[in-house]
Amino acid sequence: MSNDFDTLTCVINRGVNTGGAMDLSVIVPVYRISGGQLRNCIDSIKKAVNSPHSFVKHGGYEIIVVCDEPQQATGLVRNEMSQIAQDNVRLVFQPHAGVSAARNHGLRLACGEWIGFVDADDLVTENAWDVSSQLLAKKPDVIFFNHFRKYNSLEKIQYWKQDTFTAKSTNSFLRDVLSPGTDQGTVWGKLFRRMFLSENQLTFSEELAIGEDQYFMVQTVLRAKSLASSKSFGYIYSCNSASTVRAFRLDMRERIDKATHYIFEELRDEGLLDSRDGIVRKAFENYLLDRILALTINYYFHPDAPIEIRNKKAYFAFLSSVPYGDALQALSLKSLFHGDGCALPVAKRLTLLCARYHLYQLVKIAAEIRHRELASIVS
Known part of the structure; x- marks a missing residue:
């Protein structure tokens, strides 16, 4: 060949x-x-x-x-x-x-x-x-x-x-x-x-x-x-809007985790997550919040995810894991109305706040709405 x-x-x-x-x-x-x-x-x-x-x-x-x-x-x-x-x-x-x-x-x-x-x-x-x-x-x-x-x-x-x-x-x-x-x-x-x-x-x-x-x-x-x-x-x-509707992948968490940890280690080794101005630390927090949303929609609440993944215990364990947990805990109620350094749109901030306060059913509803929106794009 x-x-x-x-x-x-x-x-x-x-x-x-x-x-x-x-x-x-x-x-x-x-x-x-x-x-x-x-x-x-x-x-x-x-x-x-x-x-x-x-x-x-x-x-x-x-x-x-x-x-x-x-x-x-x-x-x-x-x-x-x-x-x-x-x-x-x-x-x-x-x-x-x-x-x-x-x-x-x-x-x-x-x-x-x-x-x-x-x-x-x-x-x-x-x-x-x-x-x-x-x-x-x-x-x-x-x-x-x-x-x-x-x-x-x-x-x-x-x-x-x-x-x-x-x-x-x-x-x-x-x-x-x-x-x-x-x-x-x-x-x-x-x-x-x-x-x-x-x-x-x-x-x-x-x-x-x-x-x-x-x-x-x-x-x-x-x-x-x-x-x-x-x-x-x-x-x-x-x-390509249709590309956002993906078949469930069992290794999605592993794939995202690997890239996240590569970036985390690179920034940590350079001392940028502890820098005085906090510019990079805040940007990395926004990156992590975006990754939390991606896994929430496309993994933990994907319609085709197996039952052992779509449960509270697995989801809450993910939300408290390193390095996602600290970024989620840094999200305040103030951010819903004023941004407070969060670069994501209001609807996404609301979903993240529901996750932060363990409002599992509300996160589930938000994910279901998003999947219906995505399905309508490609139908």
Whole structure:
């Protein structure tokens, strides 16, 4: 099978320059996606790098498409991919190992000074890499961009209002990466300096099946000597509402716990959870509250969860476990009306307060309402 992958890769990369230095490498992991979606994604990247204001000059870029599912990859190559793998596009294949392994595969092959990650069902805008030469000359380790969320229409998410560069405090960026609802815990909509990633041996944890982006971003910001933000809107994230309705997974708690503890240990070892200003500690509390909600809805009160999970004893034991318990206890009644540092919407704060005060039946009702809402989205 591996020989088949190598043969396909050689054929599909014929004529692509994989040698010299270049400005940008864009890594696109592919798993169970149509050739049409991928073609749209690739076309948007090409359009962006060739825009008049792009920092990419003289065709100095590569798009590395990593197919993570061999059966589908073979079919795509035969039917739809031959036209895609031209003009700076490289196609490589791996036996199914997950998105982290696919991105790491792309990182090992990348030659660009800068690295961008794009999900195959998303798009980049024409302004994706409109970065001023002055900002690039300062060589920040990571550049953050504004983005759009796409439902039925585009929602403009303006997070960075001007081009900024900081070589001092990174706590504000770490807060944004941890806080729910910001989209800053994702690796898309950003540029990473390849030498920075290499020197710090930063790769994606292949042990994580949930939260791999956020853990990577926490590690990245902690190790960065300088960070920047761009006022450009560079990315279009396609929100698939149906994807929030998932079949029950018996290992969901284990998956979320693993990512949570990786991040917890990283922040604790850096002493950031005890820092005087409390910025990171509060952001991590918000992250934990969001994880409590995810497990409440998608695990403990999932309609398909076995009876031994859907009971008070198991749920209350979870709510008091480390590190979730302290975050929940820090939530006050005041937060329901005034926020009090909680970044979540009022309805979610109310559900969390019911959990904090062990109002089991009210939490159950809230979860049932949410599952009915999700079911109506996909029906």
